[in-house]
Amino acid sequence: MPTKAIFTHQIPLIAIVHFILLFFIPLSDVKAQDQTVIRNVTVIKGDGTQPQRNKDVLIKDGRIVKITHAATDDTPYQGMKILNATGQYLSPGFIDTHAHLAMGPVSVSVIDGGPILAMQPSENLPRVTLERLLAHGVTTSRDPGGHTETTIRAKSQQATGAITGASPHVAGLIFDITRFDNLVETVETADDLRNRIDRQAEAGVDWIKLYTGLPSDLVKAGINHAHKRGLKVTGHLDTTTWTEAARAGIDSIVHIVPGSAALLPENTRDSYAASRLITRAFFSWFEHVDFQSPAFQEMITALRENNVSIDPTLVLFHSIAFGNTDTYKAQPGLDDLPAELTENWRTSFHMNIGWTDADYVYAQAQWGRVLDFTKLLFDEGIMLTTGTDANNPFILPGESFHQELALLVSAGISPLEVHQMATLNGAKLLGQADDIGTVEEGKIADLVLLGSNPVTSISATKEIVWVMQRGTLVHDTR
DSSP: OHHHHHHHHHHHHHHHHHHHHHHSOOHHHHHHEEEEEEEEEOOOOSSOOOOOOEEEEEEEETTEEEEEOOSSSSSTTTTEEEETTTHHHHOOOOEEHHHHOOOOOOOEETTTTTEEEEEEOSSSHHHHHHHHHTTTTEEEEEEHHHHHHHHHHHEEEEEESSSSHHHHHHHSSESSSSSEEEEEEOSSSHHHHHHHHHHHHHHTSSSOOOOOTOOOOHHHHHHHHHTTTOOOOOOOSSSSSSHHHHHHOOSSSEOOOOGGGHHHGGGGGHHHTTTTTSHHHHHHHHHHHOOHHHHHOOOOOOOOHTOOOEEEHHHHHHHHHTTHHHHTTTTTGGGSSHHHHHHHHTTTTOOOTTOOHHHHHHHHHHHHHHHHHHHHHHHOOBOOOOOOOSSSTOOOHHHHHHHHHHHHHTTEEEEEHHHHHIIIIIIHHHHHHTTTSOOOTTTTTTTEEEEOEEEEEEOGGGGGGEEETTEEEEEEEO
């Protein structure tokens, strides 16, 4: 029949399908079905502003598209996935800026009459670490130094979905003048350092890490070359002072202990140097330092003027000072980590080797000074971030993040300001503040729903209802 011929041959199939969809499915439903709305939530934006109550947050294609005053009912959101959050608190995903992914067991051997450290990269630990971070609300992390191939592989696996976990930014092997197999690339000259930075850049790292033994000329050369390659630089420094590194343009410094004797009053330097055989020296530095000295004030000025951020990792040093208690050594989460790693911590590799009872008393007496220095940096306008040094002895990925936040509050920083450190400050450090770090229209929907208000009590960051990554629920405790 002619009418049949016209219908089957002259009207394209796609037009028929489109006609059916328009006829049977309301257009609003077609648009709505791939959207999510978080209903009637209190938003903690992440930028230090006060909570915003009674908000609806709309998400599409992995991003926040609209934040509006909460509707009286669900009618405007028919066809959408609705997440009721009445009485709950929406935070940006947290950022752990110092979480080692593959820091496996460490051993010591004697070669040519001297001790040589070696780290055995753990193949399973990156997955465990990234999964545990995510379950604790950490949607983004930074590994500031590790076995290059292992960390790059973990980054790739997370990006492709082979690992469901925090999105990692990574450094490769750390640069130093001393040997530490599988963790350090030993360099002697600036040319050697530049060549090795090139290799790491080509491998796909995001950061370069410079270590304690490097003199200032190598630190400066490393910073300059890394920046030419488009890489950021972090440092755990000692031989080179924080002042020198700041003036050389370093982006980030890790650990709350500057360590360098050059920052101490001259009449205390010999005494400090004599104490440096064990990790007790971390706390000896605080006994000797004068926060009002010209050298110290010069350091503060250099940090502030050069926009250097500091990653205190208070939890690491607290675990050392209080290593004679069960606070860290009896954590239930230890059982989640590879047995060979935790056995290594309990036996041959931990931060209190050689300590006596008197050393613990001494370190704990200095803890107030550690917190004073942390607060001083904050008050001076230095940007602080929330790193943990996870997978060093007894620093559990996930739990340690919330321990770090509590310690920052104990230094006299408000929960609201610590929350900003855990979100926006971390995003700024990573160069991702346009995409993550705040609950804002246009941002990636990396979000954490909390059961109570972290601005009232920072412990609320542990009350996780669910975690969202790029608009998808990836951890749900309901």
